Amino acid sequence: MRQEKLIGSVVLVLLVASFSILAPGCVNENEVLNESGVEWLTSYDGALNLSRESGKPVMICFWAVWCSACEKYSHETFSDPVVVKTLEEGFIIPLTIDVDNDQDGIASMYGVRSIPTTLIVDSDGNVLNRWVGSVPPDMLIPILHNVSAMET
Template structure:
């Protein structure tokens, strides 16, 4: 009887803690590909590009990825209105982006049109509501 009770409690516990039963919160869905491919996708969808220029060793960059970029409202707004891409500034492609947009610190967040012309940029860690307001400078 004791084993059955333990089994029942264990099954009950897992049924309530299963990830399938919890509401799923989705943040920014970053494009998997290079910057030129992201611009092409943006052109086809008639959207601007949201570009996160980061470094793997950067503390504020890691905090953005763990918090702001995972925020549900941020994801909803940016996924609807932009083609989002994150590029490591320490890569060959990243160096080209740094030179093109005059990036001087990490993270640098850039909004560009689908031709790659910068519309606005900001640097450093930002909270979710600040990032949404940043995006609304270009897409109300």
């Protein structure tokens, strides 16, 4: 009987320890998006329609909740005040696609094989620029300004 209590106690301690190790890495979609400072669209068709109406290109960021590199990209680049201001000024339409909830197959359509992947597309969905991995703010800002000067 005493051995069973000991085993039960050990299992309980291991479960609590496992949860405390894994819990900090658990992030939901809204936390990542809202903490970035950027107001992201989440509808591909809606973003392209807005692009057609406004003549502005769309920046598509492919990511996932479990992706630590994506979270870092969001916190370091899309929380940067100059990046946020550039996007708020409306030079480009920001769209995010969570690859785990991509029921329309947008990531597959663009051949996304790793995340984070960021595309700049015109109003017809043609790729103007593409990069894989995170880009620091000082590199992203000139890209956004150059692309925003293009006519879609």
